[in-house]
Amino acid sequence: MTNTKYIKWNFPAKVLRIALMAVVLLSSCDKGFEEMNKNPNAFTEPVVTSLFSYNLIKTAGDGDGNTLYPNDKLAGAMMQLFASLNPYQWTGDKYLAKAGYSDALFGTAYGVELKENSQIISLTKDNPDQVNLYNIAQIWRVYILHRVTDMYGDVPYSEAGLGYVSGVYKPKYDKQSDIYPAMLKQLETSALALDATKQSYGTADYIYNGTTSKWKTFAYSLMLRLGMRLTKVDPALAETWVKKAIAGGVMQSNADVARLNHTDGTELNFYWDGRELRGGEGVPPSAKGTGYGKMAQTFVSHLKNTADPRLPFYITLWPGNADPAQLPASTIAANQKGLPNGYDYTSIKTVIPGWTDEMLAEYSEINLNTIGSNSTPSVFINYNEVELYLAEASLRGWGTGDAKTHYENAVRASMEIETIYPGGSSISASAISAYLTANPYTGGSFDVQMKQIHTQFWVSQFMNNMEIYANWRRTGYPVLTSTNYPGNQTGGQIPRRLPYPQSEASLNADNYKAAVAIQGPDLWTTRIWWDKQ
Known part of the structure; x- marks a missing residue:
């Protein structure tokens, strides 16, 4: 059964x-x-060294987002280095609003530059053998974010970039009064933590080839820049950090300059500022001298009046010359003319009778074969900038040496570094001496010396225009006469900041509103914390 x-x-x-x-x-x-x-042959996790290479390249330039728009069309034009008759393209010339321009640096920094940087920090923070990888990335993070806070004021800092590693997609805005001490402390901590006996980035580091001592010098030089930024709002804090930077060891020669070399012909590594300037929005060769972005009368007149030997490396007339080392006729100082700021194709006729648009070819433009070449290196901090800060530190009684010596060191360094530009032959020692003789450091009152130091800053830092703009807001030099084009955003005053991207008001609304409530109206005229009146 x-x-x-x-x-x-x-x-x-x-x-x-x-x-x-x-x-x-x-x-x-x-x-x-x-x-x-x-x-x-595939990697299962990001390779830190490759991430760092990419991070450096993208910080140097990611299209026009962190180059042409904020650096040239806004800061460069507001500082009267560039001028344009086109009110829709070079809006900084006339203090006009164009969201695509004023939003660009914010979007590129948080959407591009911090992406790899945050991953590097996350991947290396708990590995003592990667202490250099971690701390160099932290130093670079400060570099990225100091540009953002200097242009906008209160911005995401403590939670910046965490969307990529922690899912923080609506970061809070930190007060600039908190950001600056945090950045300075981070530079100090990271500089002290660098260890020459441990692994570094090697050849993946396109700036210093993985040399930790150079990165330490960079950190202290950036500390000097940021410390000086505080002279108006908190002189005692500024003095503390400037002295720390000098004691730590800042740049001593052009060999210390933080620069990333570029190669013409490859989209991944050409000088984006030069690439964009020779495009349709700048001074394309096809325009034959009638492009939108010309050199400003204020800048050109200063170069001519001081017989500055840097002039042919900075500016030229159409047609340029493929071999600027020959100093062709197009770069002769007497022939240069700058365009006045604040005019359009119609109103320019009120100051230049008989004006026709073809006359634009008679006005100077950036030299696309030297400082504006596709293969011009990106310079993040210059030795001559450091020497000018040291001149000011001496003037304030915060540093060693005398202001005159540091000033002259800065001039020599600026002129000698022209050799790094494509076709840039060196300016002779005799030409440098002649310039210093004709334009001597005069001494005098504090204000007189500050004017001389920081007018030189304006000239020597050309094409580091966002830094020129920050330094002008701090010092008031050079002395510039503002324009008052119809419909401008400031009532005819040079802007004090850029407005936040419009998307922040909708996508990160609560944090945006909190920032505006603390800092003040989201306007071009609202002063950021360190720009104390």
Whole structure:
């Protein structure tokens, strides 16, 4: 007789045993397939050194987002280095609003520059053998974010970039009064933590080739820049950090300059500022001298009046020369003319009678074969900038040496570094001496010396225009006469900041509103914390 009870209960047990065996076999097969499906040539996690290379390149330039728009069309035009008759393209010339321009640096910094940087910091923070990778990335993070806070004021800092590693997609805005001490402390901490006996980035570091001592010098030089930024709002704090920077060791020569070399012809590594300036919005060769972005009368007149030997490396007339080392006729100082700021194609006729648009070719433009070449290096901090800060530190009684010596060191460094530009032959020692003789450091009152130091800053930092703009807001030099074009955003005053991107008011509304409530109206005229009136 068949045992139906056994059949009823034993059959499912047999099925269960078979099923379990199948699961084991299938899981074993899955493991094998997983191994088979792995690409032995692919990386399972980001390679930190490659991330750092990419991070440097993107900070140097990511299209026009952190180059042409904020650096040239806004800061460069507001500082009367560039001028334009086109009110829709070079809006900084006339203090006009164009969201695509004023939003660009904010979007590029948080959307591009911090992406790899945050990953590097996350991947290396707990590995003592990667202390240099971690701290160099932290130093670079400060570099990225100091540009953002200097242009906008209160911005995301403590939670910046965490969307990529922690899912923080609506970062809070930190007060600039908190950001600056945090940046300075981070530079100090990271500089002290660098260890020459540990792994570094090596050849993946396109600035210093992984040399930790150079990065330490960079950190203290950036500390000097940021410390000086505080002279109006908190002189005592400024003095503390300036003295720390000098004691730590700042740049001593052009060999210390933080620069990333570029190669013409490759989109991944050409000088984006030069690339964009020779495009349709700048001074394309196809325009034959009638492009939108010309050199400003204020800047050109200063170069001519001081017989500045840097002039042919900075500016030229159309047509330029493929070999600027020959100093062609197009770069002769006497022939240069600058365009006045604040005019359009119609109103320019009120100051230049008989004006026709073809006359634009008679006005100077940036030299696209030297400082504006596709292969011009990106310079993040210059030795001559450091020497000018040291001149001011001496003037304030915060540093060693005398202001005159540091000033002259800065001039020499600025003129000698022209050799790094494509076709840039060196300015002779005799030409440098002649310039210093004709334009001597005069001494005098504090204000007189500050004017001389920081007018030189304006000239020597050309194409580091965002830094010129920050330094002008701090010092008031050079002395510039503002324009008052119809419909401008400031009532005819040079802007004090850029407004936040419009998207922040909707996508990060609560934090945006909190920032505006603390800092003040989201206007071009609202002063940021360190720009104390």
